[in-house]
Amino acid sequence: MAARTYPISLLFFVVLLHAARFGESESFIGVNYGQVADNLPPPPATAKLLQSTSIQKVMTSNDQNLMSQLLPAMQNVQNALNAVSLGDKIKVSTVHSMGVLKTSEPPSTGSFHPSLSDLLKGLLGFNNGTGSPFAINPYPYFAYRSDPRPETLAFCLFQPNAGRFDSNTKIKYMNMFDAQVDAVHSALNSMGFKNVEIVVAETGWPYKGDSNEVAPSVENAKAYNGNLIAHLRSMVGTPLMPGKSVDTYLFALYDEDLKPGPASERAFGLFKTDLSMNYDVGLSKSSQTPATPKTPVSPSPKPKKGGLWCVPKSGVSDSQLQANLDYACGHGIDCGPIQPGGPCFEPNTVASHAAYAMNLFYQNSDRNPWNCDFSQTATLSSDNPSYKNCIYPSGSS
Ligand SMILES: *[C@@H]1O[C@H](CO)[C@@H](O)[C@H](O)[C@H]1NC(C)=O
Secondary structure (H helix, E strand, O other), X not given: OOOXXXXXXXXXXXXEEEEOOOOOOOOOEEEEOOOOOOOOOOHHHHHHHHHOEOOOOXXXXXXXXXXXXXXXXXXXXXXXXXXXXXXXXXXXXXXXXXXXXXXXXXXXXXXEOHHHHHHHHHHHHHHHHHOOOEEEEOOHHHHHHHXXXXXXXXXXXXXXXXXXXXXXXXXXXXXXXXXXXXXXXXXXXXXXXXXXXXXXXXXXXXXXXXXXXXXXXXXXXXXXXXXXXXXXXXXXXXXXXXXXXXXXXXXXOEOOOOOOOOHHHHXXXXXXXXXXXXXXXXXXXXOOOOOOOOXXXXXXXXXXXXXXXXXXXXXXXXXXXXXHHHHXXXXXXXXXXXXXXXXXXXXXXXXXXXXXXXXXXXXXXOOOHHHHOOOOOEEEEOOOOOEOOEXXXXXXX
């Protein structure tokens, strides 16, 4: 698994301020404010742009090159916050590249480089003591670059694929993002810090590159970011941390025209600096445009309403059901009932959660046949799938 590479050291440290959140029933999606650019719009224009999206927070970061000074610097910032009674509200942390991991595949074997172990123990002790998160930059994009096979691309883009089996946990991973985040979880666990929260401080995919770069494209960037957002909004979590989305900051708000390296490095932006979209990732408040349309849009007569439920066809793979679940929950329906504590959480299976979400998506849309298509994996049924306290709304309600 490749990590985002930085020229000087294996570790990329920044101090980030992460506002503590209370109540975690919703996913959290922030964005990085890329700053290696000389053509950024004025702050008020950026503020207005952000208001038109469902982006919740913007992160800016500052390089800290001297690793030995990092922990004392963090302690100083924390002391300053404590002095003004903000110590509980604003969390100080550091951001690490995936390069801090020595092993990450399969995810259960995730571990840190032994040479960093003393340093990380100090930092994790700080995280654990102050309740601040461990921030990491997973980039499935770089994993695909180092292994450019079609099945790796599908795994990295949250698209239907054969999955990767972790024989230690018997978990089949369906996407690279979950695999990378769980590898970090395993590494924290092996150091005795499994309760330190993980935050994804950066992740993204470039929409263009040089002619010899295979991974960047509008299609891939839109699929990665759009499907990631849908996955986070579904609140399924990762296999090792179910039922909770990792707070995630997309990289980046704007292109960074001054970034050195291949053209892709200057093309991670969701927006152009003239405030227009590079591509529609589904974050705009006005257009809930699907990131990757999976249903045809041609008009056809509506079915007779009443007593109809949208259910998965039999024999549909878990990966497709997961994609349907992510899609449905990422598009404005209330997936609370299938989260822990909800009346439809049990049975806690992808099939059951997808069935609930797919039906709700159908009922909340115009109840056209194509709202119950899901790439031809769903069908309408007059049999009520409700059970116990788990009520599936029907076309007649
Ligand atoms: C983490 O913090 C908790 C609560 O303060 C403490 O009991 C525990 O020992 C800490 N864990 C480590 C590995 O330092």
